[in-house]
Amino acid sequence: MLIEDDRMIGTAIEQALKDAAYAVDWVTDGETAVHAAENESYELGLLDLGLPKADGREVLRRLRTLGRKLPVIIVTARDAVDDRIDGLDLGADDYLVKPFEIRELLARMRAVLRREGSGSPPLLSNGKLNLDPATRQASFVDQIALLTAREFALLQALLARPGRVLSRSELERQIYGWNEEVESNAIEYLIHTIRKKLGAAAIRNVRGVGWMVDRSS
Numbered sequence: 001m002l003i004e005d006d007r008m009i010g011t012a013i014e015q016a017l018k019d020a021a022y023a024v025d026w027v028t029d030g031e032t033a034v035h036a037a038e039n040e041s042y043e044l045g046l047l048d049l050g051l052p053k054a055d056g057r058e059v060l061r062r063l064r065t066l067g068r069k070l071p072v073i074i075v076t077a078r079d080a081v082d083d084r085i086d087g088l089d090l091g092a093d094d095y096l097v098k099p100f101e102i103r104e105l106l107a108r109m110r111a112v113l114r115r116e117g118s119g120s121p122p123l124l125s126n127g128k129l130n131l132d133p134a135t136r137q138a139s140f141v142d143q144i145a146l147l148t149a150r151e152f153a154l155l156q157a158l159l160a161r162p163g164r165v166l167s168r169s170e171l172e173r174q175i176y177g178w179n180e181e182v183e184s185n186a187i188e189y190l191i192h193t194i195r196k197k198l199g200a201a202a203i204r205n206v207r208g209v210g211w212m213v214d215r216s217s
């Protein structure tokens with residue numbers, strides 16, 4: 001979840017995150033952020049401090065009171081040491097000062113997700129199928145390919161739950177944000193292109209139910 005009221009910064013971060021295969025829900029005020037966190041399960045929050053309705057500190061305080069173990073990275077122009085200490089003490093997992101390079105934001109996100117153990121480990125694998133989130137490279141048996149952001153996100157969603165069948169709507173929720181129009185055959189198309197790159201056996205089709213990748217072999 002991206003919590004940012006500045007249109008330009010928000011648009012830039014949202015696009016960069018999508019390019020890096022994250023599904024993004026972007027909210028522009030503090031109230032909506034708390035509400036969204038109560039109703040959806042997110043892997044990570046990027047939190048601006050200067051926000052309408054409830055500012056970032058208030059959002060963080062309420063998230064922590066709710067007992068939500070949502071990892072949060074504060075992304076803000078406030079670079080005073082006091083602000084940073086304050087943010088970390090309120091329960092933020094990391095603090096990044098604007099302006100920053102997107103590459104650094106992505107690396108910090110990966111680091112926080114690794115620490116949480118909830119998101120992407122350095123390498124996702126079930127033994128045969130391997131994914132590297134840092135390079136978006138995938139391999140299956142002896143095939144190696146570079147995936148698009150969407151292809152990567154889809155395979156990552158399946159590989160996070162090996163042996164479990166995910167339906168089309170579950171996959172759509174995992175890899176698209178709120179504001180995105182999803183074509184009815186988008187998932188099938190992604191499955192098709194991934195199979196072309198890695199081999200048909202990389203993803204198993206369970207007719208009428210959905211798709212899966214095998215458990216560790």
Ligand code: CA
Nearest residue numbers: 005048050051
């Ligand atoms: Ca702001």
